Amino acid sequence: MRVAPSLLAADFCNLRSQLDMLNSSEAFCLHVDVMDGNFVPNISIGFPVIKAIGKMSEKPLDVHMMVNEPGRYISEVRDCGTRLMNVHYEACTHLNRTLTQIRDSGMLAGVTINPATPVAMLEEVIDIVDLVLIMSVNPGFGGQPFIKNSISKVTRLREMLARHNSSALIEVDGGINLHTGTELAKAGADILVAGSYIFNSSDPHNAIHSLSML
Numbered sequence: 380m381r382v383a384p385s386l387l388a389a390d391f392c393n394l395r396s397q398l399d400m401l402n403s404s405e406a407f408c409l410h411v412d413v414m415d416g417n418f419v420p421n422i423s424i425g426f427p428v429i430k431a432i433g434k435m436s437e438k439p440l441d442v443h444m445m446v447n448e449p450g451r452y453i454s455e456v457r458d459c460g461t462r463l464m465n466v467h468y469e470a471c472t473h474l475n476r477t478l479t480q481i482r483d484s485g486m487l488a489g490v491t492i493n494p495a496t497p498v499a500m501l502e503e504v505i506d507i508v509d510l511v512l513i514m515s516v517n518p519g520f521g522g523q524p525f526i527k528n529s530i531s532k533v534t535r536l537r538e539m540l541a542r543h544n545s546s547a548l549i550e551v552d553g554g555i556n557l558h559t560g561t562e563l564a565k566a567g568a569d570i571l572v573a574g575s576y577i578f579n580s581s582d583p584h585n586a587i588h589s590l591s592m593l
């Protein structure tokens with residue numbers, strides 16, 4: 380299993396040491412949450428901080444834009460050294476255009492769906508995405524309980540990808556631990572995003588390792 384630690388749960392007073400730990404871990408990429416206080420109720424970090432993270436990270440950045448109309452920020456996200464930009468289905472008026480522009484900018488394009496959004500809504504864009512992120516909590520906060528129907532959404536998405544002969548990856552984010560991660564692995568998830576499970580652990584390195592063994 381590929382593991383994407385969510386930096387939202389990291390100790391921002393000690394970002395350098397947190398990134399050193401992640402650089403030497405089995406993490407596949409770093410998941411960076413951007414919140415605008417509008418699409419989601421919370422506000423997190425912006426481009427100057429992400430750029431600094433990009434300079435220190437040896438892992439690719441997976442930037443999750445919890446922002447209305449994220450297409451306005453494609454060049455800023457790319458200039459932070461981002462490998463993959465995730466935008467919400469619910470936040471883009473012109474989703475096809477935004478995903479195409481992300482790819483044209485040289486990044487991989489990810490589309491994200493909220494817990495209440497059916498997988499079927501992705502049918503018309505699935506051929507132009509590199510990754511689908513299924514939110515297994517309502518976005519905006521770390522530490523929330525896992526929403527169980529996310530598991531059957533992974534199954535349905537796996538079927539859709541097969542029908543389209545797509546190699547897009549399936550990422551799941553929110554309430555991930557060894558138990559929920561095991562269920563998601565069985566359903567066909569490729570990447571697990573985890574915040575609290577990793578950063579609240581007394582041994583974050585080992586927490587990443589344990590998820591990577593699923």
Ligand SMILES: O=C(CO)[C@@H](O)[C@H](O)COP(=O)(O)O
Nearest residue numbers: 518519520521522554574575
């Ligand atoms: O995007 C989000 C929340 O909006 C997530 O990335 C959380 O940060 C995951 O946190 P845990 O549920 O693993 O604590």
